[in-house]
Amino acid sequence: MSVSRDEVLRIAELAELDVDEETLPALAEQMSRIIDYVAQLSAVPANGGVKMFVPGPDAIRFRADEVNPAPLAFGPAEFAPAFKEGFFVVPKLGQFE
Amino acid sequence: MSDAKAVADRLAKVKRLNALLTPLKDLRKSLAAQSAAARPTGVLYGMPVVAKDNICTLEFTTSCGSRILEGYRSPYDATAIAKLKAAGAVIAGKTNCDEFAMGSSTEHSAYGRVLHPLDKTRVPGGSSGGSAALVGAGAVPAALGSETGGSVRQPASFCGVVGIKPTYGRVSRYGLVAFGSSLDQIGVFGRSVHDAARVLSVISGRDPRDATCEDRDPLRLPTVPESLQGFVVGLPREYFPPELDPAVRRACERAIRLMKEQGAAVREVSLPHTAYAVPTYYVIAPAEASSNLARFDGVRYGPRFNGSADVRALYRSTRGQGFGPEVRRRILVGTYVLSSGYYDAYYRRAQQMRALIAQDFRNVFDRGVDLLFTPTTPTPAFKAGEKLGDPIAMYLSDIFTVTANLAGLPAMSIPIGRVKGLPIGGQFIGQAFLEDEMLEAAYALERVVPAEDEA
Amino acid sequence: MTWETVIGLETHVQLRTRSKMFCGCSTAFGAPPNTQVCPVCLGLPGALPVPNGAAIGLAVRAALALGCTVHPRSIFARKNYFYPDLPKGYQISQFDQPLATNGTLSFLSAERGVVNATIVRLHIEEDAGKSIHDRFAKATAVDLNRSGVPLIEIVGGPDLRSPAEARAYLQTLKQLLEYIGISDCDMEKGSLRVDANVSIRRAGETALNTRTEVKNINAFSFVEKALSVEHDRQIALVESGGTVTQQTMLYDAKENTVRPQRSKEESHDYRYFPEPDLPPLILTPEFVAEQQSELPELPAAKRDRFMASYALSREHATVVTSSRAVAEYYESVVRAGAEAQAAANWVMTEALADAKDHQEQLRVTPDALAKIVALVKGGTLSNQAAKKVFTEVAAKGGDPRTIAESLGLIQVADANVIEGWVTDVMADHPSEVERYKKGETKLMPFFVGQLMRKSKGKADPKLAQRVLEAKLSV
Secondary structure, three states: OOOOHHHHHHHHHHOOOOOOOOOHHHHHHHHHHHHHHHHHHHHOOOOOOOOOOOOOOOOOOOEOOOOOOOOOOOOHHHHOOOEEOOEEEEEOOOOOO | OOOHHHHHHHHHHOHHHOOEOOOHHHHHHHHHHHHHHOOOOOOOOOOEEEEEOOEOOOOOOOOOOOOOOOOOOOOOOOHHHHHHHHOOOEEEEEEOOOHHHOOOOOOOOOOOOOOOOOOOOEOOOOOOHHHHHHHHOOOOOEEEEEEOOOOOHHHHHHHOOEEEEOOOOOEOOOOEOOOOOOOOEEEEEEOOHHHHHHHHHHHEOOOOOOOOOOOOOOOOOOOOOOOOOOOEEEEEHHHOOOOOOHHHHHHHHHHHHHHHHOOOEEEEEOOOOHHHHHHHHHHHHHHHHHHHHHHOOOOOOOOOOOOOOOHHHHHHHHHHHHOOHHHHHHHHHHHHHHOOOOOHHHHHHHHHHHHHHHHHHHHHHOOOOOEEEEEOOOOOOOEOOOOOOOHHHHHHHHOOOHHHHHHOOOEEEEEEEEEOOEEEEEEEEOOOOOHHHHHHHHHHHHHHOOOOOEO | OOEEEEEEEEEEEEOOOOEOOOOOOEOOOOOOOOOOOOHHHHOOOOOOOOOEHHHHHHHHHHHHHOOOEEOOEEOEEEEEOOOOOOOOOEEEEEOOOOOEEEEEEEEEEOOOEEEEEEEEEEEEEEOOOEEEEEEEOOEEEEEOOOOOOEEEEEEEOOOEOOHHHHHHHHHHHHHHHHHOOOOOOOOOOOOEEEEEEEEEEEOOOOOOOOOEEEEEEOOOOHHHHHHHHHHHHHHHHHHOOOOOOOOEEEEEOOOOEEEEOOOOOOOOOOOOEEOOOOOOEEOOHHHHHHHHHHOOOOHHHHHHHHHHHHOOOHHHHHHHOOOHHHHHHHHHHHHOOOOHHHHHHHHHHHHHHHHHHOOOOOOOOHHHHHHHHHHHHOOOOOHHHHHHHHHHHHHHOOOHHHHHHHOOOOOEOOHHHHHHHHHHHHHHOHHHHHHHHOOOHHHHHHHHHHHHHHOOOOEOHHHHHHHHHHHHOO
């Protein structure tokens, strides 16, 4: 299997996603299937010469440096799950510093 | 001029489709208010338009078909929504969709699947299944959906309606909850080419809030052409493989014949890298999605799924429980292909392939072809549950649609016939920013094709 | 065993713009929390970034001032990681195609003389919000006012050889950026932040050993201390048989120690990829030329010019060009007629001392200071008297001569009057006169002092001394 259980757990940690033990084997299998499927791209020789294709405008258009905030019909106090004294509140960082 | 009550009643009548996420009570109240406020001089005055639930609206909620945004009310309107309102339209509710637009059947919604308007055992397609079903059922004249890999055209084909994906950069993405940023566009469903095109015209045009939206005037609608004289229509052989469903093939051949009768020149062409389109898409889209969905962490909006000892536990439980299995899979795949050690083999390689796919189209269009015509989907609507066992099986239903998203080109599906009573769509793929030529061809075909007839 | 320290600094500088990097919210400091926010900098679903042209211009100016190669085409990239004050779960930054590379910052090292430190790269990115850990018990408060403020990151090569050099490099960089006016560069306010990469090696080695990253250096005065503490730690570790592991060390100013960051992640996988919401950043030659033309004379050039034009020593020229405001002030004083050296002395002492106590304001106008200098030069005021006049003019303004007169400070340079005082002093101190005439010429300062007292400080001391010498040698 190209994506092992351990690898799934490592990736899940990077993506901050809980993966429970029960679904882990099925998930590893599905991910392997998908990664194997997309790996057929490597059959095509690496073409360094081809220019990257980026849809959309060719260059950034500069915005003027004016205070002109995008509208908010209501502020964070209305939509935040936890808001106190003007701040978003999250549980303590624990392992973070 | 629509009657707010009549609109709500029509939507109530098709409640069983589970296409509308907005409770009817809320809808009635809002419609009354919106109708009163609508600008009578607007070109879409009174037109009820439903919007896919991944498009931000001040009215109703924007949950993207997910639990992680359950009950979320957006504090701003998407630019496309603002433009619709400025044109006098009313937003007649939010429609059910695959969670975060990830899916091809609308079976991956946290709010239950949507039923096909003609056959409740079948899917309406996805991810914009709710929007397609409501237009297909005649409940609304037009709907907004979104496209990343075919999520407007494929359900349009399944439900027997018109579905248009504009050129990338034609319509602002401000307010469209991002899935695959370099692929996403808001698209339009309509009962007819004209209905869909009118709405597309209103929502298109420059937007200073979206750096990827081109600095162009809104799309000018073409008139219905008298014939297709002078049009060169290419038929890419890779889209008509030997194993193509015979009924689908017959429907396409009939449509091609009708276009020839209208004066179009038809030519076989080749887009040699087509076979790599789906794997390319399934590297790039999940990669961008894994990053776009990182903001859903329970910190600033949406529900929290755990009281939580520390913030990492908050992230993991919110995201682990708030996202459904398809979204989780794609986030993991996307994270994987961007991660150190895999970036070159997957993401960089897929970007190179994308460039080759885009080049295929340029080569064909540079040789005098104006548009391409293909089947929209390999089959008509499949049965619910049929493709849930294997993610790849689901992905392959996008086989004819992903290329236009990868190349940033405009594309649309119009109904061209029935297969055992189920609608099937024919697809036009046009040149960048030449939607008007694509629409002309669609008008001409629509006028003569017997869309309700068996192929 | 002699150890060599190898240090490279990474500085983050907030650009002085009115609005944020990717949205139109205000960047003003000190607003109530979460009031300068919008869908974009809150990371709301569906929001998109739109780049600030002025920020790009300021970044280009910084790159030009550092002698970097400015790339006409650069790409924004996403740096993906999770943190409560990073609303999108990624930071828009630049990765493998940055705005500028390959510059130089020349600074003066006490140990080695002029050092040309390399600037490896300079790129544009957005700031994160602020996490406050001590406001609520068991919870962190997050303020997103700062989220999206424009930053440039300046990465210096491993060219510094001591904590003192790091300080000097940073001081020079700060001065340069202040000169070109792109930032307040205030470490207390957070508009200038520095992280350091530190490693050690045996003197004479050329290869680089494992380095640690030192963070949380929150004030200028902590730079040298933090780096000394870290290099001491590494030396002690290696000398006792251990090896330096790559980790992030946080500086604790209270204890003057460093400790490892507790995070489990040894190395971050940021999964950089080009930002799909932004087209490439293309700089036209006209745009770059415009930024070049907006650059003022840079500190080193100004210092050299002052040395040449005003015959100042390198040391004096350095002090007088320490900031652009002071340099321009000094030059205005000279252009108003003051003699160059004298003007330098006054600026270095009185003007700067006064400014320190008055929010860096140079309160005496260049014209007024030039007049004061002239009054001293012309013998009308003694140095001491002039200082009093300076203080008065600084506080209340006005014409220096008028003020000197009203304060009765005008020096007496009338030889007759002085002769009168000399006569009195000699009469008051006959034994000292006797001793002086017998050869104790070292008593002259005593006589001058007495005369200054008798004249209540008004005598021109130089003239007084000449008259005394004349009279006492008779």
